[in-house]
Amino acid sequence: MAEGSSSIKTNLPLVLPSRTARIWRERIIASVLFLAAISSVLITLVIIYILFSETVIFFEKVIELDQMSLWQALLEFFTGTDWSPLIEPLGIGILPLLSGTLTTCFVALFVAVPLGTIAAIYLSEFAPAKVREVLKPILEILAGIPTVVYGYFALLVITPVLQKIILGVQQFLFPGREEWDYFQLPGFNMLGAGISVGLMVLPYICSLVEDALQAVPLELREGSYAMGATRIQTALSVLIPAAVSGIVAAYILGFSRAVGETMIVAVAAGLQPKFTFNPLEGAATTTAFIVSVSLGDLPHGSLEYQSIFAAGIMLFLATLFMNVLGYFLSRRYREVY
Amino acid sequence: MVHNPKLVAVLHNPVAIAESIQQRKRWEQIFILLGWFSLLVALLTLVVLVADLLIRGWPLLNPNFLPKFLSSPPSSDPEEAGILTAWVGSLLVILVTIVVAVPLGIGAGIYLEEYAPKNWLLDFIEINITNLAGVPSIIYGLLALGFFVYILNWGESILTAGCTLALLILPVVIVTTRESLRAIPIGIREGAYSVGASRWQTIFDHVLPYSMGGILTGIIVGVSRALGETAPLVTIGALTFITFLPDAPIKAEPPFISFNWLWSPFTVLPIQMFNWVSRPQEAFQINSAAAGVVLLVLTLLVNSIAIYLRYRFRKSIKF
Incomplete structure (x- = not known):
């Protein structure tokens, strides 16, 4: 091992890297990383800039075309019940899009909130570990299915089943008529789309509610059990009140998901804006309207082009409000304990 | 003291107590059923x-037809129509997405977890990222339409689509990067600092390798989401009837690599499926179902890789 003794000397670097160089390298790396972190803020700013600037152009054009003042245009936008910015005479009332969005969302929540909450309580408080191990990945898979597949499901599976059920119920209640005398559920309807959206947000709400329940400290459960309460009594009168802000946050975030859902409603709820709250009819939601306009040839700078940004800004502001609310609510339940 | 007379009566009657317990147990059974x-x-x-x-798509998915379905471009004849351009498009778009989102997301995650001072700016960026994660995907489509397509003038290209999806999955990558960095014990860092490593050396040589499993899982979850995303790509005006493949990335003559494909128009699997499902002819429903199966298999495959990785890394590294 003659080389061994010589290598002790050469192992030590004779020329140490310059300290200044090292400091500068660290600084440059830190600033590059900072730029990456700040990019998320830039994305938000660009979203807001694009949405606002195009919406402003939309209103300018409407004012010029219809010879009305800005206030009239804004009033018409928020209270008008006719949304047809593509055909003369222009209808720029956003309410039909909002009614479509709200109706599908309420159908979705009607499905997802009870099922999701019960499933979450069951998984968190009742299910044996082995059952959880099987069911959690299944819920994860459901949450990972592309939404366009759910749209297919709504149009080609749920809606035909609903049509049969609705016809069957009518034949049972009012027998003896010809088939075409009964009410027929249209192929595009908000009920089927809403149910499908509900099934899509079900795993999401379930896992958020479960997180909220898991965040309740064990002592509260133990105290309740020590008083002789059963698991269901503990869950309903101790855990749910303790986790209420987290559970409400889960509902709000689920609602925000449902509002922003696009492909299911674009496939199954119809593309025609219509001011109605009847889930048995078909009507375009805000997102479906954006898709339907984008599907056509969209000349840059046309009124069609700007109208989807005006619809988009409503969507953005609504979900922004709900997400921030949900964020602070869910942060509250983490802080209490 | 108990003042409720009904309760007092129950408490003095062992039969009533047993009955009350039975009733509660019944409620519990009912809830378990629910x-x-x-x-x-x-x-x-x-x-x-x-x-x-599977049942609806079987005519195209059985072993005799599957190769043809995978290797033919879309066509107006449902029996001829396949998903060649769609899956190639999906692949190329995802490639761009990964190249853009991974360095940006990991960089941002490292800065927020390891460098950022705890102040209002960090709070603001955190709220902002949470919010970006909740912005509907179609809003990213509007952003891409206004910014990438018209301001940067990239057109309706693979580059635009890849960048759009990259922005969409960025919050997922950032959040999982932060979580896996946070899981590395402080001792690892202290050890590195004590032998004279700089901050970046500590992170790059010690912290990052240990947290790679978690970060990789996050990236894969993001990719599976990007694979199934349709709305933002419809908004930027992705053409649904593309019968030709993009320019090949590897050429026979020097310089061997070409980036022309970045600028070519494209279609992806979920858009192809959307296109077929929204056609009035029933024959196309078969194509739609078959495309759905391929899409589902792809996303499940990617997802199960993520689940497997998470499981393996959780097992192999213990602090």
């Missing part, structure tokens, strides 16, 4: 969905 029912709805959705796709 829980099973709720989960059964979810399970049934999955089973019916997959079964319907």
Whole structure:
């Protein structure tokens, strides 16, 4: 091992890297990383800039075309019940899009909130570990299915089943008529789309509610059990009140998901804006309207082009409000304990 | 003291106590049934969905037809129409997405977890990222339409689509990067600092290698989401009837690599499926179901890689 003794000397670097160089390298790396972190803020700013600037152009054009003042245009936008910015005479009332969005969302929540909450309580408080191990990945898979597949499901599976059920119920209640005398559920309807959206947000709400329940400290459960309460009594009168802000946050975030859902409603709820709250009819939601306009040839700078940004800004502001609310609510339940 | 006379009567009667306990147990049984029912709805959705796709799509999915379905471009004849351009498009778009989102997301995650001072700016960026994660995907489509397509003038290209999806999955990558960095014990850092490593050396040589499993999982979850995303790509005006493949990235003559494909128009699997499902002719429903099966298999494959990785890394590294 003659080389061994010589290598002790050469192992030590004779020329140490310059300290200044090292400091500068660290600084440059830190600033590059900072730029990456700040990019998320830039994305938000660009979203807001694009949405606002195009919406402003939309209103300018409407004012010029219809010879009305800005206030009239804004009033018409928020209270008008006719949304047809593509055909003369222009209808720029956003309410039909909002009614479509709200109706599908309420159908979705009607499905997802009870099922999701019960499933979450069951998984968190009742299910044996082995059952959880099987069911959690299944819920994860459901949450990972592309939404366009759910749209297919709504149009080609749920809606035909609903049509049969609705016809069957009518034949049972009012027998003896010809088939075409009964009410027929249209192929595009908000009920089927809403149910499908509900099934899509079900795993999401379930896992958020479960997180909220898991965040309740064990002592509260133990105290309740020590008083002789059963698991269901503990869950309903101790855990749910303790986790209420987290559970409400889960509902709000689920609602925000449902509002922003696009492909299911674009496939199954119809593309025609219509001011109605009847889930048995078909009507375009805000997102479906954006898709339907984008599907056509969209000349840059046309009124069609700007109208989807005006619809988009409503969507953005609504979900922004709900997400921030949900964020602070869910942060509250983490802080209490 | 108990003032409720009904309760007092129960408390002095052992039979009534036993009955009350029985009743509570019954309630508990009923709730367990309700829980099973709720989960059964979810399970049934999955089973019916997959079964319907498979049965309807079988004419194109059976071994005799599958190779043809995978290797032919879309066509107006449902029996001829395949998903060649769609899956190639999906692949290329995802490639761009990964190249853009991974360095940006990991960089941002490292800065926020390791460098950022705890102040209002960090709070603001955190709220901002949480919010970006909740912005509907179609809003990213509007951003891409206004910014990438018209301001940067990239057109309706693979580059635009890849960048759009990259922005969409950025919050997922950032959040999982932060979580896996946070899981590395402080001792690892202290050890590195004590032998004279700089901050970046500590992170790059010690912290990052240990947290790679978690970060990789996050990236894969993001990729599976990007694979199934349709709305933002429809908004930027992705053409649904593309019968030609993009320019090949590797050429026979020097310089061997070409980036022309970045600028070519494209279609992806979910858009192809959307296109077929929204056609009035029933024959195209078969194509739609078959495309759905391919899409589902792809996303499940990617997802299961993520689940497997998470499992393996959790097992192999213990602090």
